[in-house]
Structure formats: C-alpha cells, structure tokens
Amino acid sequence: MDTTFTRLDGAQRRLSVYWLTIAFFAVVIAFGDGFWVTSVQGAVGAIERNDPPFDRWLRDSTLMLPLFFLAVLAAIVLGRRWFGGSRSRLLKFGATALLMVLFTSALAITEVAASSAYDYRLQSRDLASVHAFHQTIADTAPGATTTTGRCVGICAEKQLTLHSHMKALRIASVVLLLSNIVLVLWVMALRSDRIWRSNQVPARAPSEAAVGRGVTGAVLS
Amino acid sequence: MSTTTDGPNARKVATAIIALVFVLWTLAAVITLVYWSGTVLWVLGAIALVGFIWILRVYLRPSAPEETPTDT
Numbered sequence: 001m002d003t004t005f006t007r008l009d010g011a012q013r014r015l016s017v018y019w020l021t022i023a024f025f026a027v028v029i030a031f032g033d034g035f036w037v038t039s040v041q042g043a044v045g046a047i048e049r050n051d052p053p054f055d056r057w058l059r060d061s062t063l064m065l066p067l068f069f070l071a072v073l074a075a076i077v078l079g080r081r082w083f084g085g086s087r088s089r090l091l092k093f094g095a096t097a098l099l100m101v102l103f104t105s106a107l108a109i110t111e112v113a114a115s116s117a118y119d120y121r122l123q124s125r126d127l128a129s130v131h132a133f134h135q136t137i138a139d140t141a142p143g144a145t146t147t148t149g150r151c152v153g154i155c156a157e158k159q160l161t162l163h164s165h166m167k168a169l170r171i172a173s174v175v176l177l178l179s180n181i182v183l184v185l186w187v188m189a190l191r192s193d194r195i196w197r198s199n200q201v202p203a204r205a206p207s208e209a210a211v212g213r214g215v216t217g218a219v220l221s
Numbered sequence: 222m223s224t225t226t227d228g229p230n231a232r233k234v235a236t237a238i239i240a241l242v243f244v245l246w247t248l249a250a251v252i253t254l255v256y257w258s259g260t261v262l263w264v265l266g267a268i269a270l271v272g273f274i275w276i277l278r279v280y281l282r283p284s285a286p287e288e289t290p291t292d293t
Contacts, residue, residue, distance in 0.1 A: 066247040067247065115257055
C-alpha cells in the first residue's frame with residue numbers, strides 16, 4: 001500500500017506539470033464540446049432521451065471531464081517531450097496547442113459518435129415497433145430489401161435515420177475542431193506561462209553543492 | 222499532537238483519494254461511452270484482439286530448428 005502511495009507521489013512529481021492549468025483546459029474544452037454533443041443529440045437524437053438540454057449538457061460534460069483531462073495531459077506531456085527543447089516559443093506552444101486540439105477533438109468526436117449510435121439504436125427499435133403496430137398485413141421479414149435490391153419500408157426509414165446521424169456527425173466534427181481551436185488558443189493565451197514546469201535544477205541544489213564543496217575543501221585542506 | 226511525518230502522510234493520503242476518485246470517474250466515462258456505442262461491437266473487438274494476440278504468441282513463438290535425419 002505504501003509503495004502505491006510512493007509510486008503515485010513519484011509519478012506526480014515526475015510529470016511536473018501545472019495540474020491547475022490542465023484542469024482549466026479540461027473544464028473549458030469538456031463543457032464547450034458538451035454543448036455541441038447536446039446540440040447534435042437535440043437535433044437528430046432519439047425521443048426517449050428527452051431530459052432538459054441544460055441538465056443533459058451538465059451531466060454528460062461532467063461525466064466526460066476526466067477523459068478530457070487525460071487528453072490534455074497527454075498533449076502537454078508529448079508536447080514537452082517533442083518540442084520542449086525548441087528555442088522558438090511559437091513552435092513550442094503552437095505544436096502543443098495543435099496536439100491538444102487534435103486529442104480533445106478526437107475524444108469529442110468519439111463522444112458524439114457513441115451518443116449517435118445509442119440514439120440510432122433507440123430510433124431503430126421505435127421504428128420497428130411503430131411499423132409492427134401500424135401494419136395490417138403481416139410482414140414476414142421487416143426491414144428486408146426487395147428483390148431488386150432496393151431498400152423499402154422500414155429498411156428505408158432506418159437508412160434515412162442513419163444518414164441523418166452520419167451527416168450530423170460530419171458537421172459536428174468540423175464544428176468541434178473549429179471550436180476546440182478557439183478554446184485552446186484562448187486558454188493558452190491565459191495560461192501559456194504555466195503549462196509545464198521547467199526541468200531546471202531546483203533552487204536548493206546550489207546550496208547543497210556549496211555545502212559539498214565546503215566539506216570537500218575542509219577535508220582536503 | 223502533530224509529528225513531523227503528519228505532513229507527508231496527509232499528502233500521500235490526499236493524493237491517493239484524488240487518484241481513486243479520478244480512476245472511478247474515468248471508468249464511469251468509459252463505461253458510458255461503451256454502453257452508448259453498443260457493447261456487442263466492443264466485445265467482438267476484444268475477442269478479435271485477444272485471438273489475434275494468441276495467434277501471434279502461439280505461431281510466431283521462436284522454436285529450435287528441427288534436426289534433419291542423417292542416413293548412415
């Protein structure tokens with residue numbers, strides 16, 4: 001147990017990043033992207049998920065917060081490893097910002113896709129039940145295509161639903177990417193001086209070195 | 222009464238609690254995503270991945286070269 005504590009503490013020190021900055025990035029991006037996830041769900045989502053949009057936005061964004069935290073942390077750690085040694089400030093922070101935009105956008109697009117998949121499942125089930133309820137002639141294979149290969153009836157309805165989800169996902173991906181660029185640059189402008197701690201020697205080291213030199217001098221003299 | 226070890230211990234415990242909450246929270250987020258996107262896909266993907274790794278381990282295992290029979 002104690003080794004786990006020590007390992008955790010060691011990992012925290014080794015990363016040497018500003019946790020508050022990462023949390024700030026994660027909160028802004030998670031709640032910003034959550035707005036688009038809720039919007040897509042409201043526009044093409046299933047009728048079963050009819051909670052008030054504000055509640056849904058708050059709940060889903062809060063739930064996804066740690067994943068955004070990890071995405072931002074990964075971007076910062078990789079950015080420091082790959083571009084931290086660069087003299088150009090633009091390259092250093094620009095590349096880190098780009099990594100952050102890519103990682104968080106990928107995560108947000110995954111979230112929209114997963115939410116759409118859930119909506120599509122619910123909508124397909126509804127379509128099947130409505131179809132069964134309103135049909136007077138028994139359909140032996142609902143959702144089947146005709147002999148010419150064309151999708152008709154419930155199959156066509158499901159296909160239309162799927163197309164609307166795919167279109168919404170495409171539009172949402174572009175919007176998420178653009179809004180993440182704006183959000184990341186905005187937070188970067190506020191906190192770019194506190195992204196990662198420099199790998200310089202800690203302040204107490206010179207005094208330790210001075211003590212060491214003094215001891216060595218005393219021994220040699 | 223406080224001792225000199227109280228500070229580091231309290232820090233360790235706080236770190237552990239934060240880490241535990243974070244792990245549980247992350248798990249909840251991942252499970253939500255898996256549930257939304259349908260578990261069948263993920264289960265099939267996991268089975269395919271495990272199968273692929275098993276095939277790699279079994280069939281690409283380095284083996285000693287077979288000895289060729291010598292006619293005497």
